[in-house]
Amino acid sequence: MLLLAGALGQRVKYPDRFCGVKGSTVTLPCSFTPLKSVVDNGREVLIEVVRVIWCKNHEFCHLTTPSVYDSESQNINTRYRYLGDKKGDCTLQITDLQNEDDATFRFRVEANDPRASFTDPAGVRVTVAAALGQCVNYPDSPVWAVKGSTITLPCSFTPLKSVNDNGREVLIEVVRVAWCQSPNMCRTGTPSVYDSESNNNDPRYRYLGDKKGDCTLQISDLQEEDNATFLFRVEANDYRASFTDISGVSVRLLGVLGQSVNYPDPVCAVKGSTITLPCSFTPLKSVNDNGREVLIEVVRVAWCQSPHMCRTGTPSVYDSESQNIYPHYRYLGDKKGDCTLQISDLQEEDGATFRFRVETNDPRATFTGQPGVRVTVVDGAQMKIRSSRDDGEFKRGESVTLNCSAAICTIHQLEVTWFRDGSALSESGPALHLGYLTAKDSGNYTCGLKRNNHTLSVPYSLHVEDEEEGTKAFDTLLAVRLLLFTLLTVLFVIVTSIIIKR
Incomplete structure (x- = not known):
């Protein structure tokens, strides 16, 4: 569960x-x-x-x-x-x-x-x-792997034990198992990557299972053509017990060995705010072409939203070689190793998975980094004020920092409006620093997104003790002490007089 x-x-x-x-x-x-x-x-x-x-x-x-x-x-x-x-x-x-x-x-x-x-x-x-209830338990999809590496797809299946043939029980025997790529159904005579009854199996695909319930498949030296959905089929001595489980398992490639994109963790942000997605990538330096070293040059970089792979001609939010630049998206990176992207004025359509692509002078060094970075956009989230001090009571000359953030997610580069007793302040950043506090800084502070009035926070009450309050408190304390001293003195004199008279 x-x-x-x-x-x-x-x-x-x-x-x-x-x-x-x-x-x-x-x-x-x-x-x-x-x-x-x-x-x-x-x-x-x-x-x-x-x-x-x-x-x-x-x-x-x-x-x-x-x-x-x-x-x-x-x-x-x-x-x-x-x-x-x-x-x-x-x-x-x-x-x-x-x-x-x-x-x-x-x-x-x-x-x-x-x-x-x-x-x-x-x-x-x-x-x-299938019609009689056979199932295949595939691993969770997708399975991410690097081009050239080896992966194992753990798998199990439940074949029928018997079928009824005019009142006679027919025991089921599995006579063939096969793996293929969608949209094929792995039937006899159709393309498959593994077929238990064939002698022409590609050695890159190794069947680690059996015909009883284990259908594990191992794929070595992963290639572009392995970027697909794999299906498993069972064929039995009775056609009613033969089936292909069409749910399958998807394999997705991360690029060739040595190439990578380092994405940030998933980002949650409020609609209308600005976020920066720090990102770095490692392109190949060279490839071997029939014994000759070919130096790699990055000629294009692009960002796009899933399910696209940012290839030329497909929709992208940023393309270094395109004139159709969206000011909403600003590329802060380069073609050497920095792929940082900034998104301003976040909208609902920005709630997606973003991927980065590198294209070079050699197709072997061209790749789209997987799995991407997930951006979640929240609308109407109420802001919250967090103080650098636990309480709201301060003395003259002290300082405090108030931070405005969303209660439900971490916000980046937030543009907010600060208020004191309902009046807007000049500060627009998420942090409001109040140094050398005086009585005029006292009041109820609130904050909210500039473009969204529904995000106004619950008031934070701040009270600064002024000089008069301090003086009055001091005078009162002094008066009490003088009164007590006087009473004690009088009492001492009376007691002393009584003792002398005796």
């Missing part, structure tokens, strides 16, 4: 990977935890779920994304039945399971406040099995 938290603690509890027979009905038990409330300028706003959605093979189920169920849509596919509600149950039932249901399904919650809307990206993987 996989359990992931959303941006503010929202959760979806998906079932484990599910294997169902084509034509059957499957139920995906699911539960979710929505937010109960959010704070808006110090006021609690109760959350109401207004829409729930299921989609497949999409990361967000957002906006115009095709969905299999949408509570607010009239175009309902009757094969998908929502058994849940808008309170915490997100169970989905799929009838007459088809090949197109072999996918990852994800659930989305939309609320009356955008801060409480979210899609849990984990999802549940549904595999559509």
Whole structure:
């Protein structure tokens, strides 16, 4: 069972990977935890779920994304039945399971406040099995590997033990196993990378399994043609027990040995802000051409969004050889080893995986770095003030730094507006430094994104003790001490007089 938290603690509890027979009905038990409330300028706003959605093979189920169920849509596919509600149950039932249901399904919650809307990206993987329920357990996709390296794809399968033939039980014997690349189905006579009944197997593909339940495949000296989806097939002495599991496992190449792109960790940012993606790459210095060393020169660099690979002629957000430059994206790198990209005024369409590509004077040194860097854009996130001091009480002459940040993710190069008692201050950076505090610095401080009024933070109360308060406090303390001294003196004199008279 996989359990992931959303941006503010929202959760979806998906079932484990599910294997169902084509034509059957499957139920995906699911539960979710929505937010109960959010704070808006110090006021609690109760959350109401207004829409729930299921989609497949999409990361967000957002906006115009095709969905299999949408509570607010009239175009309902009757094969998908929502058994849940808008309170915490997100169970989905799929009838007459088809090949197109072999996918990852994800659930989305939309609320009356955008801060409480979210899609849990984990999802549940549904595999559509052959007619009699055989399944293949492939490794998680994709499998990333470097060109020229060796990978092992662990795999297991469940063959049928017997079938019924007019009341007579026929024991099943597996007579052939094969691996092939999609869209082939590994049938006899079609191209395959491994065939147990063939003598013409490519030695780069080594079958480590058997015909009983292990279908592990090893691929050595990975090449460009291995950048594909691999499928496994079982053939038996009865055609009803023969099948190819079409879900497959995808292999993705990272480039040739020695080439690499160092991406930053996933970045979360608020809509309208600016982020910088620090990045470096290592190109090849030379390649060997029939015993002659050919020096490598980088002739083009590009950034693009997944699923593109940034090749020439495909959409890109930056291309060193293109005149169509988007000012929204600024390349801070070069063609030697720095591939840093800056994105300003972040928008929803920037919520994607970004990849970097290097093209050179020799195709063997040209590559797109995988897997890329994931950027998440959050809209309507309330900002939060963090102080360098735990309390808000200060004395004259002290200093404090207030930091404005999003409560749900780390923000880069943020442009904010600072307020004191509702009046805007001149500072625009995420850090507000107040040095040599005086009484006039006292007040309620708030901050928010310049382009989004809904992000205003909860007030931070700061109080600076002024000189008069300090003097009054000192005078009061002195008066109390003098009074106590006088009383003690009088008491001492009285006691002394009584003793002398005796």
